[in-house]
Amino acid sequence: xxxxxxxxxxxxxxxxxxxxxxxxxxxxxxxxxxxxxxxxxxxxxxxxxxxxxxxxxxxxxxxxxxxxxxxxxxxxxxxxxxxxxxxxxxxxxxxxxxxxxxxxxxxxxxxxxxxxxxxxxxxxxxxxxxxxxxxxxxxxxxxxxxxxxxxxxxxxxxxxxxxxxxxxxxxxxxxxxxxxxxxxxxxxxxxxxxxxxxxxxxxxxxxxxxxxxxxxxxxxxxxxxxxxxxxxxxxxxxxxxxxxxxxxxx
Numbered sequence: 104x105x106x107x108x109x110x111x112x113x114x115x116x117x118x119x120x121x122x123x124x125x126x127x128x129x130x131x132x133x134x135x136x137x138x139x140x141x142x143x144x145x146x147x148x149x150x151x152x153x154x155x156x157x158x159x160x161x162x163x164x165x166x167x168x169x170x171x172x173x174x175x176x177x178x179x180x181x182x183x184x185x186x187x188x189x190x191x192x193x194x195x196x197x198x199x200x201x202x203x204x205x206x207x208x209x210x211x212x213x214x215x216x217x218x219x220x221x222x223x224x225x226x227x228x229x230x231x232x233x234x235x236x237x238x239x240x241x242x243x244x245x246x247x248x249x250x251x252x253x254x255x256x257x258x259x260x261x262x263x264x265x266x267x268x269x270x271x272x273x274x275x276x277x278x279x280x281x282x283x284x285x286x287x288x289x290x291x292x293x294x295x296x297x298x299x300x301x302x303x304x305x306x307x308x309x310x311x312x313x314x315x316x317x318x319x320x321x322x323x324x325x326x327x328x329x330x331x332x333x334x335x336x337x338x339x340x341x342x343x344x345x346x347x348x349x350x351x352x353x
Contacts, residue, residue: 105132106132107135108135108207108321109137109346109347110209111136114141117342122342123152125342137208143162146160159172159174161190169209173198182201203243204241205243207247208249209247213271220273243286244322246320251318252275256291256298258317293333294334301346321334323350
């Protein structure tokens with residue numbers, strides 16, 4: 104089973120940039136998308152052709168903002184959906200499968216000037232309680248844009264960004280707390296010394312110069328980690344300021 108996660112920075116823009124070709128080439132069993140930027144009302148006016156997949160949408164109340172979406176290959180049974188209470192920004196989507204819960208999450212950005220840092224940390228604490236309750240029922244696969252680079256190896260310029268959103272001590276501390284709760288950062292566990300990024304600024308030619316951040320993750324309950332065959336970052340895929348990340352199970 105192959106799972107891929109990608110912050111596409113707008114579903115309509117992604118489709119125009121070849122998203123469907125990517126889907127047909129990679130053929131993931133499950134594809135989790137973040138920042139779809141489309142409301143329920145607008146989506147009903149659009150026609151998306153994701154042949155061979157069932158669509159699960161979770162749009163933000165605010166039009167053109169945030170939101171998540173999961174595509175599940177036909178034939179894979181989805182047992183149900185779980186809701187994270189108060190999620191008006193469409194950030195948390197949980198699908199139940201036979202042997203695990205899949206959590207597709209678009210984490211809050213602390214924003215320039217850290218104007219949303221307090222809200223982010225409070226939101227993440229509520230989220231962790233929710234995830235720990237789920238984990239008692241079935242192991243979790245958690246993926247998405249976490250909006251934090253956890254270690255210095257995960258960011259091209261750590262010293263210059265210590266007080267910037269996504270690399271503050273508070274955000275990195277929460278990520279450590281999250282992992283200590285029984286989850287594993289699959290890519291870093293399998294590739295402890297590999298430098299590879301998942302997000303780059305649009306300006307200053309950052310992507311071509313590979314001045315990036317690794318802020319997109321697959322994390323799993325420790326119980327599932329032994330079943331992960333490989334983890335990967337598809338940093339050659341264009342179409343967004345993020346690139347896709349993925350894992351394959353045995």
